[in-house]
Amino acid sequence: MESYLPSFDLKGKVAAITGATKGIGRAISIAYAEAGAELILVSRTESDLESLKEELEARGTKVFTVAGDVQKYEEIIGKIEEQYKDKTIDVWVNNAGMNIRSEAEKVTEEEWNQIVQTNMKSAFFFSQYAAKKMKSSGYGKIINMSSVGGHVALRTGVVYAMTKAALIQMTKTLALEWGKHGIRVNAIGPWYFPTALTEKLLQDEDYVNDILAQTPLKRIGELKELAGTAVFLATEASDYMTGQTLFVDGGMTIYGF
Numbered sequence: 001m002e003s004y005l006p007s008f009d010l011k012g013k014v015a016a017i018t019g020a021t022k023g024i025g026r027a028i029s030i031a032y033a034e035a036g037a038e039l040i041l042v043s044r045t046e047s048d049l050e051s052l053k054e055e056l057e058a059r060g061t062k063v064f065t066v067a068g069d070v071q072k073y074e075e076i077i078g079k080i081e082e083q084y085k086d087k088t089i090d091v092w093v094n095n096a097g098m099n100i101r102s103e104a105e106k107v108t109e110e111e112w113n114q115i116v117q118t119n120m121k122s123a124f125f126f127s128q129y130a131a132k133k134m135k136s137s138g139y140g141k142i143i144n145m146s147s148v149g150g151h152v153a154l155r156t157g158v159v160y161a162m163t164k165a166a167l168i169q170m171t172k173t174l175a176l177e178w179g180k181h182g183i184r185v186n187a188i189g190p191w192y193f194p195t196a197l198t199e200k201l202l203q204d205e206d207y208v209n210d211i212l213a214q215t216p217l218k219r220i221g222e223l224k225e226l227a228g229t230a231v232f233l234a235t236e237a238s239d240y241m242t243g244q245t246l247f248v249d250g251g252m253t254i255y256g257f
């Protein structure tokens, strides 16, 4: 009997993840390793990269690490190219992101630049680099980590929200331009997940109650549930999907009243 179960494995694939050493990026890195991928991991802290590399190599995963700030994406790309000059990269996850939560009238130009360069500018130029390599193989998966904040209004900062909305539109436009090269571009829009980025917010009981009031599933997400979506978007199971944003949000974005 023919099979209709797609393979969720990444054996023989090279996957790059930015923001790979904590929270969502770490969960995705481990899930991709479990699926058999060779990994390129990017974050700023060398010691975190080294310990994650050690853990993953102990389980048989080939890992290349680059310590760098994604705002200096050219330097990171240069280091990757030294190792992967004549090789393709099959999956690129633009996960690194940050937020400085403040009311609109208090936003400084320095804060604007840091949020925009980290969350949006780096994602575009990494996508540009990844696509150049994916075109040679005629296949690739670019996954952008957006947020529900890119789709509905949150109280956690307008600049962050703008960058996350931009990633959704960038996803659609790059999907349109690069579809003919077999490059799929999709995004993930998480609601709250327990990470360093959200730790302080999730320690505030009133804030958590506000989150749960807006969440049909009445709970905070588990990182495994987000990694699962990232595996789906990286494997053949999603090969006919491009330009889409999958909200992994406990139903938050459909909650009208």
Ligand SMILES: NC(=O)C1=CN([C@@H]2O[C@H](COP(=O)(O)OP(=O)(O)OC[C@H]3O[C@@H](n4cnc5c(N)ncnc54)[C@H](OP(=O)(O)O)[C@@H]3O)[C@@H](O)[C@H]2O)C=CC1
Binding pocket: 018, 019, 020, 021, 022, 023, 024, 025, 042, 043, 044, 045, 048, 068, 069, 070, 071, 095, 096, 097, 098, 118, 145, 146, 147, 148, 189, 190, 191, 192, 193, 194, 195, 196, 197, 198
């Ligand atoms: N957690 C959540 O509830 C949600 C998260 N998201 C998005 O998911 C993504 C990951 O968030 P989350 O896991 O929570 O964040 P964390 O702060 O927990 O982890 C961020 C990761 O990115 C790295 N990183 C941060 N800034 C930079 C930088 N400038 N250059 C390179 N690496 C960097 C960090 O390592 P290091 O500091 O060593 O560089 C770390 O590995 C972000 O884009 C965020 O906007 C979206 C919706 C909800």
Ligand SMILES: C[C@H](O)[C@@H]1OC(=O)[C@H](O)[C@@H]1O
Binding pocket: 098, 099, 101, 147, 148, 149, 154, 156, 157, 160, 190, 191, 192, 197, 198
């Ligand atoms: C769900 C949102 O993205 C949320 O907003 C924030 O400020 C946190 O940083 C989370 O990312």
